[in-house]
Amino acid sequence: MMTRAFELDASDPLSDYRQRFTLPDGVIYLDGNSLGALPTATPAAMARVVENEWGEGLIRSWNDADWFEMGGRIGAKIAPLIGAQPDEVIACDTVSVNLFKLISAALAMRPGRKVILSEPGNFPTDIYMIEGLERQGLAVQRLASRGRITEALDDDVALLMLTHAHYKTGELFDMAAMTKAAHDAGALVLWDLSHSTGAMPVDLNGVDADFATGCGYKYLCGGPGAPAFAYVAERHHAGLAQPLTGWFGHARPFAFSDEYEAAPGIEQLQCGTSPILGLAALEVGVDLIAEIGVDRLYAKSQALSEFFLECMAAHGMSLELVSPSQSDERGSQLSFRHENAYGLCQALIARGVIGDFRDPDILRLGFAPAYLRFEDMAEAARHLAEVFAGEEWRREEFNRRAAVT
Amino acid sequence: MMTRAFELDASDPLSDYRQRFTLPDGVIYLDGNSLGALPTATPAAMARVVENEWGEGLIRSWNDADWFEMGGRIGAKIAPLIGAQPDEVIACDTVSVNLFKLISAALAMRPGRKVILSEPGNFPTDIYMIEGLERQGLAVQRLASRGRITEALDDDVALLMLTHAHYKTGELFDMAAMTKAAHDAGALVLWDLSHSTGAMPVDLNGVDADFATGCGYKYLCGGPGAPAFAYVAERHHAGLAQPLTGWFGHARPFAFSDEYEAAPGIEQLQCGTSPILGLAALEVGVDLIAEIGVDRLYAKSQALSEFFLECMAAHGMSLELVSPSQSDERGSQLSFRHENAYGLCQALIARGVIGDFRDPDILRLGFAPAYLRFEDMAEAARHLAEVFAGEEWRREEFNRRAAVT
Numbered sequence: 024m025m026t027r028a029f030e031l032d033a034s035d036p037l038s039d040y041r042q043r044f045t046l047p048d049g050v051i052y053l054d055g056n057s058l059g060a061l062p063t064a065t066p067a068a069m070a071r072v073v074e075n076e077w078g079e080g081l082i083r084s085w086n087d088a089d090w091f092e093m094g095g096r097i098g099a100k101i102a103p104l105i106g107a108q109p110d111e112v113i114a115c116d117t118v119s120v121n122l123f124k125l126i127s128a129a130l131a132m133r134p135g136r137k138v139i140l141s142e143p144g145n146f147p148t149d150i151y152m153i154e155g156l157e158r159q160g161l162a163v164q165r166l167a168s169r170g171r172i173t174e175a176l177d178d179d180v181a182l183l184m185l186t187h188a189h190y191k192t193g194e195l196f197d198m199a200a201m202t203k204a205a206h207d208a209g210a211l212v213l214w215d216l217s218h219s220t221g222a223m224p225v226d227l228n229g230v231d232a233d234f235a236t237g238c239g240y241k242y243l244c245g246g247p248g249a250p251a252f253a254y255v256a257e258r259h260h261a262g263l264a265q266p267l268t269g270w271f272g273h274a275r276p277f278a279f280s281d282e283y284e285a286a287p288g289i290e291q292l293q294c295g296t297s298p299i300l301g302l303a304a305l306e307v308g309v310d311l312i313a314e315i316g317v318d319r320l321y322a323k324s325q326a327l328s329e330f331f332l333e334c335m336a337a338h339g340m341s342l343e344l345v346s347p348s349q350s351d352e353r354g355s356q357l358s359f360r361h362e363n364a365y366g367l368c369q370a371l372i373a374r375g376v377i378g379d380f381r382d383p384d385i386l387r388l389g390f391a392p393a394y395l396r397f398e399d400m401a402e403a404a405r406h407l408a409e410v411f412a413g414e415e416w417r418r419e420e421f422n423r424r425a426a427v428t
Numbered sequence: 429m430m431t432r433a434f435e436l437d438a439s440d441p442l443s444d445y446r447q448r449f450t451l452p453d454g455v456i457y458l459d460g461n462s463l464g465a466l467p468t469a470t471p472a473a474m475a476r477v478v479e480n481e482w483g484e485g486l487i488r489s490w491n492d493a494d495w496f497e498m499g500g501r502i503g504a505k506i507a508p509l510i511g512a513q514p515d516e517v518i519a520c521d522t523v524s525v526n527l528f529k530l531i532s533a534a535l536a537m538r539p540g541r542k543v544i545l546s547e548p549g550n551f552p553t554d555i556y557m558i559e560g561l562e563r564q565g566l567a568v569q570r571l572a573s574r575g576r577i578t579e580a581l582d583d584d585v586a587l588l589m590l591t592h593a594h595y596k597t598g599e600l601f602d603m604a605a606m607t608k609a610a611h612d613a614g615a616l617v618l619w620d621l622s623h624s625t626g627a628m629p630v631d632l633n634g635v636d637a638d639f640a641t642g643c644g645y646k647y648l649c650g651g652p653g654a655p656a657f658a659y660v661a662e663r664h665h666a667g668l669a670q671p672l673t674g675w676f677g678h679a680r681p682f683a684f685s686d687e688y689e690a691a692p693g694i695e696q697l698q699c700g701t702s703p704i705l706g707l708a709a710l711e712v713g714v715d716l717i718a719e720i721g722v723d724r725l726y727a728k729s730q731a732l733s734e735f736f737l738e739c740m741a742a743h744g745m746s747l748e749l750v751s752p753s754q755s756d757e758r759g760s761q762l763s764f765r766h767e768n769a770y771g772l773c774q775a776l777i778a779r780g781v782i783g784d785f786r787d788p789d790i791l792r793l794g795f796a797p798a799y800l801r802f803e804d805m806a807e808a809a810r811h812l813a814e815v816f817a818g819e820e821w822r823r824e825e826f827n828r829r830a831a832v833t
Contacts, residue, residue, distance in 0.1 A: 061479070066479050066483075073470060073474055077652055081455070082462050083782070117700025118700055147681070159564065166686070266560035268560035270556060283552075283556040283559045295553065298653040298655070298703055299651070300651050300653070372488075
């Protein structure tokens with residue numbers, strides 16, 4: 024398969040972008056869906072922000088280096104990746120905190136309805152943030168499995184909150200259909216785009232979505248714990264009310280008034296002081312992903328995962344695939360179920376093939392299309408086949424069990 | 429006064445620490461209370477985190493570089509600066525978001541009481557975060573002026589929330605007395621230490637405080653928009669409940685359970701994924717401030733502001749001082765009221781003396797003791813006297829009015 028891999032790489036229109044990322048020698052990185060790789064431009068950008076803007080500019084940089092505008096500016100750059108208008112997206116806080124704001128905003132727009140509907144097994148923090156509002160007595164959590172969501176959409180549901188690409192399996196929701204079903208039931212919709220943004224096109228405006236949030240540190244390559252983003256459809260800006268009413272969301276923060284007055288636009292989603300160092304790294308990643316373009320990234324992502332499955336088949340391997348078998352029905356990953364998934368994952372990592380293990384039995388391999396090669400697919404599949412056939416994973420499993428005994 | 433300044437600098441035990449900060453040429457920086465200066469060690473630390481830990485270590489660094497522990501580790505380093513135990517403090521989110529968590533926690537501990545008591549003119553975000561909980565119908569805001577707070581502490585008050593050193597005037601609250609008054613009324617106490625931490629000793633345990641939060645980007649020199657910290661007295665850990673229940677506050681985040689179970693200790697205040705780049709910069713600042721020591725910093729801070737006032741007097745200047753005249757009753761700043769404060773501030777900035785203007789008529793000069801010299805005090809006072817006597821501020825005021833017309 025290596026010959027075929029080289030051919031595919033040679034004809035890959037994105038192949039030159041790999042050199043725009045710094046990747047360690049001897050590593051095949053299949054965990055860009057957890058933490059994206061480092062763009063080569065990031066260290067210099069960080070040094071500029073730290074040494075020039077902070078060190079030399081000091082407090083003046085809030086104006087002179089446009090720090091005040093960073094959240095909005097980066098949001099506007101993320102917008103075209105997710106089918107939004109520039110003034111509908113802002114980079115701020117974390118996905119968790121943004122979920123809290125947006126769930127709260129939805130509850131305020133649907134008085135009399137308290138149910139937040141999601142699916143069991145959604146990414147934990149999404150469910151936990153509903154629980155936080157339950158603690159406050161303001162929300163009621165309802166979880167319905169994927170096939171039962173539509174029937175669970177009754178008159179009590181204020182908000183349907185789903186993750187577009189499932190973190191564990193990569194399974195996609197039909198955003199248009201689910202959004203329409205929610206709207207038909209009088210509910211609003213909040214999409215978590217953490218595992219989609221930067222890996223595949225999303226069309227929030229096209230599906231008429233109300234709210235969305237997503238992660239800066241996965242496919243957007245914004246660095247560990249990068250700020251997240253939040254989207255609110257423009258039609259909701261005037262009626263928006265959320266409880267994290269910090270001074271950076273104020274219409275005139277430097278009036279230092281005792282009365283909160285929300286900024287008129289998407290800026291009202293900001294809360295505390297913008298995290299400039301994190302935003303600076305995020306912007307480099309967003310610029311690079313936007314330059315490559317999500318349509319091309321998604322096409323390559325599909326080709327990579329399809330080729331990986333071909334390579335596995337060529338090695339005679341068959342693992343239980345829990346991701347959808349059709350590449351247009353999944354995010355940029357393949358997840359396999361195996362009782363020894365932990366040992367397999369650790370044995371791969373020991374060989375420099377970095378994927379991840381998701382409790383209790385999932386081996387998750389992510390295919391970040393901006394910097395992976397078809398050659399990496401062939402190599403990773405070979406390693407997986409060797410690990411599977413060999414004894415290494417048994418040692419890893421033994422060590423794990425010994426560690427917890 | 430310059431001779432006297434040189435003598436004071438020569439005998440200043442902290443004088444060598446100035447070289448541990450990068451300060452631009454030609455600038456006297458009197459705004460470290462807004463954004464602390466850059467420690468010289470920060471650029472290399474950031475490069476290491478970005479290039480080695482992120483670039484080379486990738487996802488492995490969550491374990492190998494102890495990213496998971498950063499919030500708690502930095503919190504433990506901040507703890508001795510504020511009179512707390514290491515396991516009572518954590519670095520996370522922003523002051524605003526931490527206020528929301530801690531106000532909510534207090535409300536949950538005082539069922540039947542909904543009033544959050546503060547003072548008018550407290551830092552805006554503190555008041556706004558009460559308003560956010562008012563929007564949710566969970567809190568009632570009550571503001572009482574400084575002399576009337578004790579009488580406003582009735583049976584409805586769940587929490588007394590005050591800022592130790594006032595952002596505008598530097599005036600200090602007597603933390604022990606106010607905390608005792610609140611406790612006597614059955615209320616809890618939350619201290620905002622944004623303008624104290626790293627500039628003066630604080631003794632949270634000693635005054636029996638319940639909650640506190642504070643800023644990472646002022647005297648702690650953590651960089652623009654640095655993560656904040658939060659403190660919860662250990663006696664409250666077991667009974668703590670706050671609504672921002674993100675996955676990083678979970679007892680076992682990687683169990684990926686649908687049920688939220690709070691981490692047992694201070695970690696339960698974490699919400700989303702830790703902002704590693706911001707934390708990395710914050711840690712350098714905290715290490716440096718801790719090395720110098722808050723007692724020495726406060727002594728120098730007092731000496732600096734006293735000397736500045738002496739220099740002003742020697743120039744025959746008298747501006748209305750809105751800060752307390754006794755240095756042990758104020759934070760590390762001097763604020764003056766003048767109808768042309770804006771013009772004076774801008775004219776000083778044009779000369780490289782960077783203070784700030786606080787609407788409508790306050791010129792605020794901060795004296796970050798870690799990197800300022802007595803020489804800077806003499807020079808800044810001379811500039812202020814010249815600016816005051818001259819015409820520069822009139823041009824700045826003219827430009828300002830022309831700009832808004």
